[in-house]
Amino acid sequence: MPIAKTLTIAGSDSSGGAGIQADLKTFQELETFGMSAITAITAQNTLGVHGVYPQSTEAIEAQLDAVLSDIGADGVKTGMLFSAEIIELVAKKVKEYQLKNIVVDPVMIAKGGATLLQQEAIDALKEKLLPVATVITPNLPEAQAILELEKEITNIEEMEEVAKALYELGPEYILLKGGHLTEGPALDLLYDGKEMTKYHVERIDTKHTHGTGCTFAAAIAAELAKGAEIKEAVQVAKDFITAAISDSIQLGSGIGPTNHHAYQRSKRK
Ligand SMILES: Nc1ncnc2c1ncn2[C@@H]1O[C@H](COP(=O)(O)OP(=O)(O)O)[C@@H](O)[C@H]1O
Numbered sequence: 001m002p003i004a005k006t007l008t009i010a011g012s013d014s015s016g017g018a019g020i021q022a023d024l025k026t027f028q029e030l031e032t033f034g035m036s037a038i039t040a041i042t043a044q045n046t047l048g049v050h051g052v053y054p055q056s057t058e059a060i061e062a063q064l065d066a067v068l069s070d071i072g073a074d075g076v077k078t079g080m081l082f083s084a085e086i087i088e089l090v091a092k093k094v095k096e097y098q099l100k101n102i103v104v105d106p107v108m109i110a111k112g113g114a115t116l117l118q119q120e121a122i123d124a125l126k127e128k129l130l131p132v133a134t135v136i137t138p139n140l141p142e143a144q145a146i147l148e149l150e151k152e153i154t155n156i157e158e159m160e161e162v163a164k165a166l167y168e169l170g171p172e173y174i175l176l177k178g179g180h181l182t183e184g185p186a187l188d189l190l191y192d193g194k195e196m197t198k199y200h201v202e203r204i205d206t207k208h209t210h211g212t213g214c215t216f217a218a219a220i221a222a223e224l225a226k227g228a229e230i231k232e233a234v235q236v237a238k239d240f241i242t243a244a245i246s247d248s249i250q251l252g253s254g255i256g257p258t259n260h261h262a263y264q265r266s267k268r269k
């Protein structure tokens, strides 16, 4: 059987735990052929983001055209898109190449607080990219920003209301991540317009969660690219991220990365 082809459109994380690097490691671990279009270079380590160097839309378009006109992609994950221009370009390419299985991780702020999406780009995200997405994977602060909610989302009942409101913006599915809830299990909600499916695991007591959102979204894209149904794709991604967090790696002196190899290793035992 031919290998499924996966493409990440995201920022580079020099420390290897998030962004393009996390996505490619995840694509590889889930036995797909990973490719990339880099939207921005970040100088980053476990202590934070030290610099952000966005690429020109010309450079991003050239990467996308090179890959998509020749090889194509069965699944796409978008991460850090930084500006309205980059979001518009990505939405245009999704239509031009009739891309399927688009996982949009609406990355906004790094765990250390650095801005990875300009405030004025949120409108472009809502108007251009969410309507062409197969699934969006916001964390709670991102969902709050997209919906312009004044109050923080603090429990499962509020998460269900938020998932319904996000669905109205046009994606086929909403995967609302509850990693930022302060209490209870690490719970995520999948909404398809009718049914809410809950994915929960016991919260792992660790601060080393750099790149969890990127890794989770890349795993969903890889499974969709291989032909999995959405519920099944999210279950594999949840198992993948839970294994990666349980076995997180203590590198550097800040928030360390997760272990992308843990899922395959746990399956071999
Ligand atoms: N401490 C934890 N223990 C187990 N799972 C977690 C933990 N923190 C986050 N997760 C899971 O990791 C994934 C990424 O979630 P989240 O941290 O909410 O996103 P982001 O990295 O985008 O902020 C979700 O499936 C979430 O439930």
Ligand SMILES: Cc1ncc(COP(=O)(O)O)c(N)n1
Binding pocket: 010, 011, 012, 013, 018, 019, 020, 042, 044, 079, 080, 107, 109, 110, 111, 116, 209, 210, 211, 212, 213, 214, 215
């Ligand atoms: C280039 C880049 N993209 C995304 C993130 C967010 O990471 P997380 O998955 O921890 O939210 C990051 N820190 N750097």
